[in-house]
Amino acid sequence: MKEMNKQSLKLRIISAARDVLLSDGYRNLSLRKIARSIGVSATSIYLHFDSKDDLVHTLIEEAIERLNRALEICVVNKESPVKKLEALAQTYVSFALKHPREYQVIYLVSSDEMTRYPKEKFRKARKGYGLVLEVLKEGINSGKMEEEKPNIAAYTFWAQLHGVMSVVLSERLDRRIDQNEFIEEAINHIISGYITHDSLKMENIIDN
Amino acid sequence: MKEMNKQSLKLRIISAARDVLLSDGYRNLSLRKIARSIGVSATSIYLHFDSKDDLVHTLIEEAIERLNRALEICVVNKESPVKKLEALAQTYVSFALKHPREYQVIYLVSSDEMTRYPKEKFRKARKGYGLVLEVLKEGINSGKMEEEKPNIAAYTFWAQLHGVMSVVLSERLDRRIDQNEFIEEAINHIISGYITHDSLKMENIIDN
DNA sequence: ACTTACAACTTAACGGTGTTAACTGCTACC
DNA sequence: GGTAGCAGTTAACACCGTTAAGTTGTAAGT
Numbered sequence: 451m452k453e454m455n456k457q458s459l460k461l462r463i464i465s466a467a468r469d470v471l472l473s474d475g476y477r478n479l480s481l482r483k484i485a486r487s488i489g490v491s492a493t494s495i496y497l498h499f500d501s502k503d504d505l506v507h508t509l510i511e512e513a514i515e516r517l518n519r520a521l522e523i524c525v526v527n528k529e530s531p532v533k534k535l536e537a538l539a540q541t542y543v544s545f546a547l548k549h550p551r552e553y554q555v556i557y558l559v560s561s562d563e564m565t566r567y568p569k570e571k572f573r574k575a576r577k578g579y580g581l582v583l584e585v586l587k588e589g590i591n592s593g594k595m596e597e598e599k600p601n602i603a604a605y606t607f608w609a610q611l612h613g614v615m616s617v618v619l620s621e622r623l624d625r626r627i628d629q630n631e632f633i634e635e636a637i638n639h640i641i642s643g644y645i646t647h648d649s650l651k652m653e654n655i656i657d658n
Numbered sequence: 659m660k661e662m663n664k665q666s667l668k669l670r671i672i673s674a675a676r677d678v679l680l681s682d683g684y685r686n687l688s689l690r691k692i693a694r695s696i697g698v699s700a701t702s703i704y705l706h707f708d709s710k711d712d713l714v715h716t717l718i719e720e721a722i723e724r725l726n727r728a729l730e731i732c733v734v735n736k737e738s739p740v741k742k743l744e745a746l747a748q749t750y751v752s753f754a755l756k757h758p759r760e761y762q763v764i765y766l767v768s769s770d771e772m773t774r775y776p777k778e779k780f781r782k783a784r785k786g787y788g789l790v791l792e793v794l795k796e797g798i799n800s801g802k803m804e805e806e807k808p809n810i811a812a813y814t815f816w817a818q819l820h821g822v823m824s825v826v827l828s829e830r831l832d833r834r835i836d837q838n839e840f841i842e843e844a845i846n847h848i849i850s851g852y853i854t855h856d857s858l859k860m861e862n863i864i865d866n
Numbered sequence: 867a868c869t870t871a872c873a874a875c876t877t878a879a880c881g882g883t884g885t886t887a888a889c890t891g892c893t894a895c896c
Numbered sequence: 897g898g899t900a901g902c903a904g905t906t907a908a909c910a911c912c913g914t915t916a917a918g919t920t921g922t923a924a925g926t
Contacts, residue, residue, distance in 0.1 A: 459874085475771035480912065491876055493914080502913065559828050563683035566829065576832065599843060602835055606822065606844035613821020614814065620765060621774065624784065627810055635807060636814035643851035667903085688883065699905055701885080710884065869925085876919065883912060890905065896898090 460498040462488050467509055472551050476558060479506075503565040506558065511571045513552045517545050518578045525581065531589035532645060538582060539611060539637045546615040554619060557612065582607050586644070595644050603644065610640045668706040670696050675717055680759050684766060687714075711773040714766065719779045721760045725753050726786045733789065739797035740853060746790060747819055747845045754823040762827060765820065790815050794852070803852050811852065818848045 466488045471479050481502055485492040499505040524541040528534045546553040559567050567575075583604040589595030597603045614636040618629060674696045679687050689710055693700040707713040732749040736742045754761040766772060775783075791812040797803030805811045822844040826837060 477771040481914090482912070492912095493877085494875060496914075497874070557824065557828060559830070563685040572830075575830075579832075599839075602840055602843045603847065605825070605831065605835060605840060606847050609821040609825040609844060610818040610848065611821065612824060613817040613819065616765065616820060616824060617813070617817040622780075622783075623813065624787075627813060631807075632810055632813060635810045636817060639811065639814050639851040640818065640847075643847040689885090690883075700883095701906085702904060704885075705903065867926100871922100871924085873922085874920085876917100878915105878917085880915080881913100884910095886907105886909080888905100888907085891903090893900105893902085895900085 459490065459494065463495055463498060463505070464508055464512070467505055468512065468552075471509060471555060472549075475551060476506075476555055481505075501565070506555070506564065507567060507571060510556055510558065510567065511574060513549075513556050514575045514578070516549075516552070517542070517556070518574075518581075520545055521578050521581055525585065530594070531585050531592060532594055532641075534585045535582075535589070535607075535641055535644065536637070538585065539641065542611050543615060543633055543637065546619065550619050553615065557616070579604050579608060589644070594646060596646050597644070607640065607644065610643075611637075614640070667698065667702065671703055671706060671713070672716055672720070675713055676720065676760075679717060679763060680757075683759060684714075684763055689713075709773070714763070714772065715775060715779060718764055718766065718775065719782060721757075721764050722783045722786070724757075724760070725750070725764070726782075726789075728753055729786050729789055733793065738802070739793050739800060740802055740849075742793045743790075743797070743815075743849055743852065744845070746793065747849065750819050751823060751841055751845065754827065758827050761823065765824070787812050787816060797852070802854060804854055805852070815848065815852065818851075819845075822848070 463484060467479065467484045470484050470487060474483070481495050482492040484505075485495060495502075495505065499508070520541050521538055524537045525534045528537050558564060583600060586595060586597055586600045586604055586607075590597055590600060614633060617623060618633065623629060623632060671692060674692045675687065678692050678695065682691070689703050690700040692713075693703060703710075703713065707716070728749050729746055732745045733742045736745050791808060794803060794805055794808045794812055794815075798805055798808060822841060825831060826841060831837060831840060
């Protein structure tokens with residue numbers, strides 16, 4: 451045997467952990483299962499991570515990075531800040547729908563009482579926030595949006611989107627309400643909370 | 659001893675479970691700990707609940723009822739639908755801040771992959787939704803709000819509020835951003851997503 | 867070449883978890 | 897008085913995260 455896996459054990463652990471997470475869900479994510487899946491002992495994980503929480507934090511960091519990457523890409527080639535804001539919302543929603551378990555792990559820290567998400571990883575997490583902030587500033591300059599405190603508004607935009615997807619993914623929506631319709635409606639409301647009424651009308655006239 | 663506790667064991671279990679939840683958090687909520695705190699064996703819990711999830715669902719139901727009660731009270735004696743909507747948002751936020759663990763347990767089903775929240779309990783959970791819906795309809799009739807689909811809008815309102823509190827409680831907010839300012843700003847954005855631009859201005863003129 | 871040192875990894879064990887099965891004691895009815 | 901059944905128990909299972917101690921292989925030092 452002796453597969454001589456060149457890939458460092460740390461990377462193999464992270465990869466295996468993500469596999470288990472995606473296939474079995476966070477609740478059934480155990481160190482023993484991760485270790486078994488790559489043929490090492492569970493305690494080997496402690497050679498590279500301080501704790502299970504530490505490993506999960508790495509998973510969270512990874513998920514955030516993937517989400518951020520998608521967000522970064524989506525704004526390029528959009529002509530107006532309003533279109534950019536819409537693209538950000540759409541991309542965020544799509545990511546959550548396409549990778550629900552990966553998305554949900556990002557916000558795990560809250561409902562579980564996990565070890566606080568370390569602040570050095572926090573920094574990376576804020577990149578998506580910076581993206582929203584840029585778009586908002588752009589919108590303010592062009593008169594399409596009006597914000598007294600754009601740096602706070604960028605966070606609220608974020609938070610509102612999360613709430614919508616959280617409700618969808620936890621299947622708390624009334625069965626009589628169509629999921630896609632709900633999401634679309636919610637995005638409209640959120641966006642319209644950031645756009646001046648006039649420019650919203652303008653945008654619609656141009657569109658149709 | 660034989661304390662002859664008249665209170666049914668089921669109620670004592672629920673009460674003890676809530677105590678443990680509030681003091682130790684969801685993550686450290688174990689059946690053995692609950693049982694120990696009221697001097698019975700852990701397996702006794704299974705005489706009244708199908709599983710730990712079943713017990714937690716009961717806790718969720720309780721928390722939702724308490725939140726709903728607060729929401730019901732807050733809208734009375736508010737003259738305008740806008741004021742009512744603001745009151746709902748404020749009350750929701752206050753509840754989450756005052757009872758963070760109780761609040762977070764409500765949305766536990768999502769991030770943890772818990773047994774699906776049973777639909778008969780779901781019905782009660784929708785009472786708060788009904789409250790928002792009423793206010794929205796009232797606002798539409800009086801011309802202060804405009805919604806094509808109020809029954810969906812009621813959900814989106816809800817979802818956005820949850821997102822905001824979720825971000826606050828998971829301590830994902832930049833330390834440089836003031837928490838209360840963030841919440842206030844977020845509520846303003848959410849509300850303004852439901853109110854006609856004109857009536858928002860009117861409201862402000864009257865206020866100040 | 868032989869020892870030493872260290873890194874990478876393992877096994878064994880601790881105290882905890884949810885859950886099931888089998889057992890006990892009590893109380894109410896015939 | 898016997899018995900059915902309820903309310904609770906103990907014992908056990910298979911799992912969990914985590915720690916301590918042990919093993920193995922390899923590279924360096926002399």
